[in-house]
Amino acid sequence: AQSVAQPEDQVNVAEGNPLTVKCTYSVSGNPYLFWYVQYPNRGLQFLLKYITGDNLVKGSYGFEAEFNKSQTSFHLKKPSALVSDSALYFCAVVPYGQNFVFGPGTRLSVLP
């Protein structure tokens, strides 16, 4: 079965420090990979996606993600966290020809 894991329910980081939100997946073939962010009482907003090519993908608001095929991971990173980055982050994978499969979400808290 296709699945996406976000092993940390909560990530806390101090403002100005680098942040990482982890995502691993188990799907057949070569999936497409996405990150979304959800602010309180809002819908999900697209951050970035990996389709093919360079393993390091850059997205909105200074976020980037690294695709690692051998570890089936797609971790979200940012060099310097902002308090305004505090939100719920979702990883999603799309097996070829199929619909999105979302992870359970990771709540990021950036402390001033």
Next chain:
Amino acid sequence: NAGVTQTPKFQVLKTGQSMTLQCAQDMNHNSMYWYRQDPGMGLRLIYYSASEGTTDKGEVPNGYNVSRLNKREFSLRLESAAPSQTSVYFCASSEASGRGLNEQFFGPGTRLTVL
């Protein structure tokens, strides 16, 4: 450009009541989706419509029906609401489904409570 809009924003129902959640998009997208979001479970697909005139079941379709009224509008109906359907419902749209090349755009959500 409003993007994806949903009505209502909040709703409280009693067990057994029915209601329809409305969704509309103005991005000329072909594909539309309904998800439910429950704590610790991410988003789960209820139904989707790959193109106007077609609808298909997702992961958790039981207790729901959908109508793709036209290219812009995709509604979700609960015929007889149950407490297990208490959730936050999101509508989304994308240029095309089944390929994963296109990101989905989400509405602001409907928070539904069934007593």
